[in-house]
Amino acid sequence: MVGAPQAWALGLQPAGGAVKEAIHDFNQLVLWIIVIITAFVGVLLAWVVWRYRVAANPVPSRTSHHTLLEVAWTVLPVLILVVIAIPSFRLIYWEDRAVDAELTVNVTGRQWYWHYAYPDQGNFAYDSYPIQEADLKPGQLRNLTVDEPLVIPVDTNIRVITTGQDVIHSFFVPSLGVQKYTIPGRTLETWMRADRVGTFYGQCNQICGTNHWFMPIVVRAVPKAEFEAWAAAAKQRFAQEGGSSPVLATAAAPAEAGAQLAELRR
Incomplete structure (x- = not known):
């Protein structure tokens, strides 16, 4: 049996053709981006909790503005979206029209x-x-x-x-x-x-x-x-x-x- 849902399956169904294989490739790209972002945020959060706990930092900083940091957390998400958008648009346009349909x-x-x-x-x-x-x-x-x-x-x-x-x-x-x-x-x-x-x-x-x-x-x-x-x-x-x-x-x-x-x- 090909192309049927399976009990307790994870991920996408196995590809039965070229279109689905392209979707799988795009899914892998997005999955790795998600994994990297999740790992980075998790490590950063753990470091912040450890570094700025009360025992290690009894007097908290009153810093409310950091130009470089604010530019970074604005530009980096934009770049990530561009990395996702380019192959996404290519895939959408590829799926839209049949080329040399038989x-x-x-x-x-x-x-x-x-x-x-x-x-x-x-x-x-x-x-x-x-x-x-x-x-x-x-x-x-x-x-x-x-x-x-x-x-x-x-x-x-x-x-x-x-x-x-x-x-x-x-x-x-x-x-x-x-x-x-x-x-x-x-x-x-x-x-x-x-x-x-x-x-x-x-x-x-x-x-x-x-x-x-x-x-x-x-x-x-x-x-x-x-x-x-x-x-x-x-x-x-x-x-x-x-x-x-x-x-x-x-x-x-x-x-x-x-x-x-x-x-x-x-």
């Missing part, structure tokens, strides 16, 4: 499921619904398994175009380094790349309604030949099924929508 996937967030379309593969589309806990099979993850995963080829730059149908959702797959809002009336772009065959899990992490947590994402990365065969079969299957599963009434109350979801899954 495949485009349209992602639409809906209450409370996902809609995927492949415009480069005949423009077939389908819905991805969560599997109810009562319907889970052995080995399937609770609250993370879906009936129709998003299938992509490995070693391929995938352009992801997001939009929303009703409210703001968030397309978030940690192990692939992907997080992009799906906003009604707006089209946003990001990209991802899976460097290994496997299954990568995610969820909507935007508070988009009562059932916002119940919008799992499953991305299945397969060899290119297997993807071509799947796309050819999917084009026929979803065309026969009308392109997607029945659409939930977006105006329905959360409880009613949840009941409709459960009914559809049966």
Whole structure:
């Protein structure tokens, strides 16, 4: 199993692609900066407590201004922020647009499921619904398994175009380094790349309604030949099924929508 949360895990999920590896590198930079600052402040605090305790310093200094010290504690934080900002901005811009994308996937967030379309593969589309806990099979993850995963080829730059149908959702797959809002009336772009065959899990992490947590994402990365065969079969299957599963009434109350979801899954 690749790209799934683990019990008692620390740190970020293992990288499944180039974007996540870049995020890991940036995370290491920030982590070491935090460690150095924390150690420095801890040592300084211990020295101050020891050096200026009552026994060693019965007459406290009345110094209230020190130009060099005040300049230092203003300039040093600015320099630290610059060191963080430069790679941060580079990473943000790198994630923003797909370079030489070989495949485009349209992602639409809906209450409370996902809609995927492949415009480069005949423009077939389908819905991805969560599997109810009562319907889970052995080995399937609770609250993370879906009936129709998003299938992509490995070693391929995938352009992801997001939009929303009703409210703001968030397309978030940690192990692939992907997080992009799906906003009604707006089209946003990001990209991802899976460097290994496997299954990568995610969820909507935007508070988009009562059932916002119940919008799992499953991305299945397969060899290119297997993807071509799947796309050819999917084009026929979803065309026969009308392109997607029945659409939930977006105006329905959360409880009613949840009941409709459960009914559809049966």
